[in-house]
Amino acid sequence: MATSRALAYLESKKNLAGSACGVAGLVLTLTGVAGTYWPVVVAGLYASGALIAPPDLPEPPRPPEPAEELGFVRADFARLREYVAEVDLPAEPAEVLAGLLELYAAMLEPGWVAGVLATDPEAVHALTRAIRTDVPECVDTYNRTRWWTRLTPGGESPERHLERQLTLLREEAERRTADLRETEARRQQTHTTYLEGRRES
Incomplete structure (x- = not known):
């Protein structure tokens, strides 16, 4: 030292x-x-x-780049899948959750899809928040509320809340993927316009 x-x-x-x-x-x-x-x-x-002489100052911590962040999110997503696999969910919420996880998996697939996602820091942040916080919170609060409901029946069922929460998250993810698809469509149109302009020049 x-x-x-x-x-x-x-x-x-x-x-x-x-x-x-x-x-x-x-x-x-x-x-x-x-x-x-x-x-x-x-x-x-x-x-x-x-x-x-001015003092040597330590370098401030550098936040990870979006592409680098996706590597951490993939690891968190793998842990999330292991967690929800051990939870007994009713058929309807389980179906919504399965579709949501498939959508997340497609967005995180290494390759050009993840490359497009990495160009949108806001989308990366939303996906990170959903995987690390939102989905685990939905499942955890469902489990806790269901336990109390067994002791004191009545009121709105925890299953309905869970299904609604997961549906909202899936709608959010679908909006994000639509935005990314629109970005790629604009890129394609821009290239077409460029080629047309080059032909005419």
């Missing part, structure tokens, strides 16, 4: 600035300006350079 700190200081701006000033002190010594007090002059100039 001490060795690494020493090496870091040797490469620091303070040491470099102090060394430059120290070299200037040696030059003064060789030209006879410093006289017999040259060690004090060299040390003083080194200390002055080290003091006036």
Whole structure:
């Protein structure tokens, strides 16, 4: 640890600035300006350079790029699938959830589809939030509410809430995929217009 700190200081701006000033002190010594007090002059100039140099600041944490983030989301999605596979869901919500997970899987498929998704940070954020927070919260609150409902029957069924929540998430995912499809359609149209213009020129 001490060795690494020493090496870091040797490469620091303070040491470099102090060394430059120290070299200037040696030059003064060789030209006879410093006289017999040259060690004090060299040390003083080194200390002055080290003091006036700006400190080395650590690099701020860099948020992952959308394409890099998708790798983490895929890992979270795999864990989500394992989690929901162990949950006993009624037929209707289970069907909606299965369709939703298929849609997520298609969007995260490595290749050009994920490449298109990575160009839209907002879509990546929405997908990340759904996989890491929304779907687990839907399933977890359903399980908890269902347990209490068995003790005190009555009121709106947890199954209806779960189905509605999953349906809303699926509609959101379908809107995202429609937006991405529209982006690709515009890209295709732009290329067609470019080729037409090149033909006419």
